[in-house]
Amino acid sequence: MSVVLYNTLSRRKEPFQPLEAGTAKIYCCGVTVYDYCHLGHARCYVVWDTVRRYLQWRGYDVHYVQNFTDIDDKILNRARKEGTTMEAISQRFIDAYHEDMARLNIQAADEYTYATHTIDGIKRLIGELENKGYAYAAGGDVYYKVRKFDGYGKLSGRKLEDMQAGASGRVAGGDAIKEYPFDFALWKGAKPEEPSWDSPWGAGRPGWHIECSAMVRDRMGDTIDIHMGGGDLTFPHHENEIAQSEAATGHPLSQYWMHNGMVNVNGEKMSKSLGNFTTIRQLLDAEDGLDPMALRLFLSQAQYRKPVDFTADAIASATKSWQTLKDGLLFGHNYGPQLNWPDSDVTLNPENDAVQRFQIAMDDDFNTPEAVAVLFELAKELRRQGNLLVHEGSIDADSEGLQQQWHTLICLAQVLGIEATADNIAVQHDGPSDDEIAGLIEQRLAAKKGKDFALADKIRDDLTAQGITLIDKPGGVTEWHR
Incomplete structure (x- = not known):
């Protein structure tokens, strides 16, 4: 059985058939580094880390590239406010990103790429688009001609005529230099006291959308297997990436497009204006802070394409669920010596019923809720046997089979990035002598x-x-x- 995933481009589930058998070239849209990562980022990168881990577990050689947008109006605004530089702000929050992701057990990308390190590739791509008639210079800027690209809207399902009708003549004054209201900037003319680079169109800096097109091409070639990101990036960002890249190369940018659902807080969209905006570190570092694995488990218990609602009850439930899983994951450490378990590794049996059910769930568009249910079955039985040992001094199961069950739980949980670490084990033995x-x-x-x-x-x-x-x-x- 092959892995099946939902392709936003085709709007249906499709078998995963990479360009090169046994490999998976994946690009993930990263963060704009002007602030600390929030719950939406946690959801996004837990989801894609899980997809990556599972493809690796299924035997694929995964090449995973993720970008940092390190030149942007929000970064420049924060730099002005703090009296520092764009580079200083970017580096501070790149470092913070790595710290936050490590706490959630999110693996580092195989390669990180940066917009400011790809300026030559960006200018080269814009030049190709201009030569092919897809871009034009105006007022120091360069714009993309969306009407020239026949496939514009194929990812999001939007039609230009509908968008124009819906706009009802609402066109900002700055758009007057455009040939068409929905043309978007590839290159922005330099402004006073802002970083800029020389180009054939004058000093300036790249637009947001062209950055990812150039970074994908520079690091991974014209076509990749999977392009992934948050659902809010489907339009306009990913739509514009497709228009830019495919107009320039004549090849599909990505075979599959995957998008994760958003995070709501108590039924409302998370936003600073509503006062329900929470960063990852605020959540984990509070006095009664959430265990990072409880947060990861909470996010894994929802289907990745659907929105998830962050509520106090949901987090309390996830915390309780994590305790159950943790008890199961620590079973061998706590009771293995008592059961005279050997220290040698136990080979995971692919014919094991739990392994097969886990794989069936994950093969079906990475169905983590069903996969987590398999983990709970294993953990609950291990916890029951632990209680028997404590209260009655013996178990009612085969010791060798129980060790196999524990090993299966650990291996499958690791595929979802859920682990009880050495710190968890140490906590088990803290306290009074x-x-x-x-x-x-x-x-x-x-x-x-x-x-x-x-x-x-x-x-x-x-x-x-x-x-x-x-x-x-x-x-x-x-x-x-x-």
Whole structure:
């Protein structure tokens, strides 16, 4: 069975058939680096990291390229406001991007490309478009002739005549130099105190859309396998990329176009004006901050093309779900020695029912909700066996089969980028020492004998908060486990 994905261009699911068998050339639209990444960015890059991981797991040699837009009006505005340079602002938020993505266990791209490092390729591409009659200079700028490209609108489904009718004559004054209201800028003439580069059309800087077309071409050639990005980029950004690249090369820019759904907050679009704008680091670094894996799990429990609603209840549920998965992922670390498990690796069995169901789900347009459900089945059974060990001292399953189940859970969870790290394991053993716990249990027993049940409950609750569970047994015996 092959991987099937939804192609925005054809508006249907299609088998993935790369240009070169066994490889996958993927370009992902990256961030404009003028601020910290927000929840929408988390959703976008978790989705595409998962797609990349799964294709790798299925045996594809993936070449994954992602860009940074490091020249833009928003960057320049922030630089002016802070009295610094475009380069300083860009580098600060490029560094912050890498930090935030690492916390979400998002793999680094094979290559990062930057608009400011691709100026020669951008000018070369604009020159080709001009020579072929798809671009024209006007007032120090260069514009793309959208009416000349017959396929304009094929990605978004928009028609120029409908767009023009909908505009109802609303054309900004600056558009007066254009031949057609929806022509877009390929090159912008230099403005005072702004960075600029020399070009055949005068000093200036590139437009946003031409940057990605040039970066794809420079790093990956005329045609790639998958071009991906947020759903808000379908129009105009990706539509314009297609118009530019295909007019210049005569070849499809990408065989497949994939777009992820947006993030809403309590049913409303996330925006600074509504006061519901949350950055990744605000969410993770708050006093009661969310575990990065709980956030990743939350985003993986939704189908990637659909919008996801960020609410307090949804995050509470994801946090609880992550605890279940974490218990399963840590099972071998916590109980393997007790079960005399060997340290050698266990080979993942492709005939395993859980593995097959996971693959069927992910082969179907990366259906992570169904794949996560498989993980939960494995984790819940491991947690049940852990409880049996704690409360009864033995398991009711085959030990070797249980080790295989644990290994399967770890391997499949890693495909979704969900991992319990060494820090999680260390947390399991933080808190009071064994002798301190024994002393607190004695205090609790004495409090119960003296009918000071409030103190007894407080000792139990304090230990529970530190990950210590007390088990009262007949005869006044209290056992415990971390």
